[in-house]
Amino acid sequence: AQKITQTQPGMFVQEKEAVTLDCTYDTSDPSYGLFWYKQPSSGEMIFLIYQGSYDQQNATEGRYSLNFQKARKSANLVISASQLGDSAMYFCAMRTQGAQKLVFGQGTRLTINP
Amino acid sequence: ETGVTQTPRHLVMGMTNKKSLKCEQHLGHNAMYWYKQSAKKPLELMFVYNFKEQTENNSVPSRFSPECPNSSHLFLHLHTLQPEDSALYLCASSQPLGTSDYNEQFFGPGTRLTVL
Numbered sequence: 759a760q761k762i763t764q765t766q767p768g769m770f771v772q773e774k775e776a777v778t779l780d781c782t783y784d785t786s787d788p789s790y791g792l793f794w795y796k797q798p799s800s801g802e803m804i805f806l807i808y809q810g811s812y813d814q815q816n817a818t819e820g821r822y823s824l825n826f827q828k829a830r831k832s833a834n835l836v837i838s839a840s841q842l843g844d845s846a847m848y849f850c851a852m853r854t855q856g857a858q859k860l861v862f863g864q865g866t867r868l869t870i871n872p
Numbered sequence: 873e874t875g876v877t878q879t880p881r882h883l884v885m886g887m888t889n890k891k892s893l894k895c896e897q898h899l900g901h902n903a904m905y906w907y908k909q910s911a912k913k914p915l916e917l918m919f920v921y922n923f924k925e926q927t928e929n930n931s932v933p934s935r936f937s938p939e940c941p942n943s944s945h946l947f948l949h950l951h952t953l954q955p956e957d958s959a960l961y962l963c964a965s966s967q968p969l970g971t972s973d974y975n976e977q978f979f980g981p982g983t984r985l986t987v988l
Contacts, residue, residue: 801960803979858903858969860977862915
């Protein structure tokens with residue numbers, strides 16, 4: 759079975775600082791994808807970034823980057839130069855190859871302080 | 873309208889009521905999903921539809937009845953719910969498997985359901 763663990767229920771960061779949100783995963787499937795979503799208070803889940811298990815390089819998307827350490831089964835999200843609008847819940851999710859089901863972690867509530 | 877829309881955004885119902893949640897996607901996708909987000913629990917997949925056919929039911933109680941009349945619309949019919957069914961119900965859509973590397977799912981804003 760697949761499992762996602764996010765150990766940080768809440769994070770508080772000063773504006774313009776970088777922040778790392780932790781995510782570890784467990785799967786026996788050699789082929790999988792890892793996703794990060796942002797959920798503002800409005801409720802909508804917004805896709806941020808994707809990392810495939812066979813990707814050689816860490817994924818980057820604007821201010822978002824994914825620190826993928828396959829041997830440790832971790833896929834931490836790094837947000838550079840945080841902004842007030844980054845305050846939200848952040849979810850790490852995984853999908854194994856051939857499956858449509860996304861398995862989500864518990865989420866981390868990120869608060870950016872001015 | 874763009875993206876994935878859901879109506880109503882908020883719903884309060886009694887345990888004997890019958891109500892329906894509606895989801896519509898304007899992205900040309902052929903896969904649609906219902907998820908449940910309860911307080912203090914991870915998002916849970918409920919149902920998956922591909923090309924209007926249900927392909928996954930994640931052991932959901934029969935008091936939740938999905939309907940997918942076409943690839944753009946998805947409903948969740950509710951009847952005789954329990955207070956523990958109170959949650960945020962999220963709809964999502966994506967391309968079917970194999971059509972892109974990501975197959976990322978695009979979510980709607982959700983329906984906040986309260987069962988009294």
